[in-house]
Amino acid sequence: MPTSGFLHQQASHCESGVMSAILRHYGLPLSEPMAFGLSSALAFAYLPFIKLSGLPLVSYRMPPKAILRGLQKPLGFAMHTETFRAPEKGAARLNALLDAGQVVGLQASVFWLPFIPPDFRFHFNAHNLLAYGRDATDGDYLISDPVLEAAVRCPAADLTKARFARGVLAPKGLLYYPANPPREPDWKSVLPAALKKTTRIMLHTPLPFIGVRGMRWLARAIERLPAATDAQATKLYIGHLVRMQEEIGTGGGGFRFMYAAFLEEAALLAQRPTLAELAAELADIGDHWREFALAAARMIRDRDPLDPARLAQQLREQATREQTFFVALAKAARG
Amino acid sequence: MNIDDVPQEGNRTHPGQRKSIYARTTNGRLGLVASSGWEVEEIVTxxxxxxxxxxxxxxxxxxxxxxxxxxxxxxxxxxxxxxxxxxxxxxxxxxxxxxxxxxxxxxxxxxxxxxxxxxxxxxxxxxxxxx
The missing domain is CATH 1.10.260 (434 Repressor (Amino-terminal Domain))
Structure with a gap:
């Protein structure tokens, strides 16, 4: 049974975890926070016109595949990607790659993966995981899902179903692996470029629902929730925010802690001590996101009165903090 | 968040499974810490x-x-x-x-x-x- 000498390692987020593991396997040890930060994956987006079960899409990072794509340029490699129309072809191609000893990144729907705890199995199509082998006798795949503690096995029919789920962000059987080995970059040039891109997204996107402006826009929407007339809907809405922030594999605090870890690493690699100070500031901001989550959860369970205005206020304070932070980060990136 | 503040409250939505989050570890740097669960997450899930x-x-x-x-x-x-x-x-x-x-x-x-x-x-x- 070929396992390609692959070692499972737990991460906090699926896409950055997969990229960290796949790059390590193909010769470049790169931490999860570095994969996340170097691809400028941190963001904030409030997209009220995209609904998930009737609730607006709120995200604390760039869209799926941003990390996969964003690492190619700084690390000087190309990610080979394939999608398929027919599930049989997608399964056959994956088998051929695994039999040749490749470690392959996959996109799949969380809902159809039997090894994910039942309470987490919602129809989220942009989950990422790695396949590193196949059992020749029963056809089970050997899977490394970065959000799990250990590697798992998955029956072939289940994995194929998950890879070809339909709907928003349908994976279409996406599989990927590096076409050439990644190489260690010149940190002093790639890191400032990555930082600059993130500060631009957070501060200067010309759309009112992205970055710190998006937080303020969301604060206004929270204020308008019908707490008095429809407590149930209000609670579902704020619970949804907390799930997007904490539950969807963000490493806590809507990716802010992970990005802070990236800044610490960047401070050493680019020899910019200011970045380590900024890392501490961002970790504090992450703590405030956790407080926001706690306040919302207490309201959901009626331990505190349901008061959307208070949450909106907390969110506006976060917007102010992040604005100050990203202005300072932009300055530090310029050197 | 410091390593001592990482919630270890258990969470019945991922029984027996720990998840990883980033916190300040004992060496003073931010790194992955295993969490057995946070009640806040259990509530919203x-x-x-x-x-x-x-x-x-x-x-x-x-x-x-x-x-x-x-x-x-x-x-x-x-x-x-x-x-x-x-x-x-x-x-x-x-x-x-x-x-x-x-x-x-x-x-x-x-x-x-x-x-x-x-x-x-x-x-x-x-x-x-x-x-």
């Missing part, structure tokens, strides 16, 4: 799961009274809504909406039944039941 369970429960009662088709129950049980079921089955929304009615559901062709069953991940003969 259970809330989302229970919302679908409530919808499925109501749909089952409606179907028992003959006011809607079992398809509605199976849709919510698979944690889908109308938009998602339409996408998953590749049918127009208005057609799915019609099939949620008992009369139109009863007239479904075997091919369409199979299509819904595939989208919902159940056997075709289970579709007409309320199991």
């Amino acid at each position: 259970r809330q989302a799961v229970e919302a679908f369970e409530a919808l499925a429960d109501a749909a089952r009662k409606k179907a028992r009274r003959g006011e809607s088709s079992p398809l509605e129950y199976h849709m919510y049980r698979a944690r889908m809504d109308l938009a998602l079921l339409a996408q998953a089955s590749g049918l127009w929304r208005w057609r799915v909406r019609r099939h949620l009615k008992l009369r139109d559901f009863a007239r479904l062709s075997p091919a369409l039944r199979q299509r819904y069953a595939d989208a919902l991940g159940i056997a075709a003969d289970q579709l007409a039941t309320l199991d």
Whole structure:
């Protein structure tokens, strides 16, 4: 049974975890926070016109595949990607790659993966995981899902179903692996470029629902929730925010802690001590996101009165903090 | 967040599984720390799961009274809504909406039944039941 000498390692987020593991396997040890930060994956987006079960899409990072794509340029490699129309072809191609000893990144729907705890199995199509082998006798795949503690096995029919789920962000059987080995970059040039891109997204996107402006826009929407007339809907809405922030594999605090870890690493690699100070500031901001989550959860369970205005206020304070932070980060990136 | 503040409260939505989050570790640097669970996360995850369970429960009662088709129950049980079921089955929304009615559901062709069953991940003969 070929396992390609692959070692499972737990991460906090699926896409950055997969990229960290796949790059390590193909010769470049790169931490999860570095994969996340170097691809400028941190963001904030409030997209009220995209609904998930009737609730607006709120995200604390760039869209799926941003990390996969964003690492190619700084690390000087190309990610080979394939999608398929027919599930049989997608399964056959994956088998051929695994039999040749490749470690392959996959996109799949969380809902159809039997090894994910039942309470987490919602129809989220942009989950990422790695396949590193196949059992020749029963056809089970050997899977490394970065959000799990250990590697798992998955029956072939289940994995194929998950890879070809339909709907928003349908994976279409996406599989990927590096076409050439990644190489260690010149940190002093790639890191400032990555930082600059993130500060631009957070501060200067010309759309009112992205970055710190998006937080303020969301604060206004929270204020308008019908707490008095429809407590149930209000609670579902704020619970949804907390799930997007904490539950969807963000490493806590809507990716802010992970990005802070990236800044610490960047401070050493680019020899910019200011970045380590900024890392501490961002970790504090992450703590405030956790407080926001706690306040919302207490309201959901009626331990505190349901008061959307208070949450909106907390969110506006976060917007102010992040604005100050990203202005300072932009300055530090310029050197 | 410091390593001592990383919640270890247990979480029945991921029993026995720990997840990793970033916190300040004992060496003073930010790194991965295993967490057995945070009650806040348990609250919001259970809330989302229970919302679908409530919808499925109501749909089952409606179907028992003959006011809607079992398809509605199976849709919510698979944690889908109308938009998602339409996408998953590749049918127009208005057609799915019609099939949620008992009369139109009863007239479904075997091919369409199979299509819904595939989208919902159940056997075709289970579709007409309320199991």
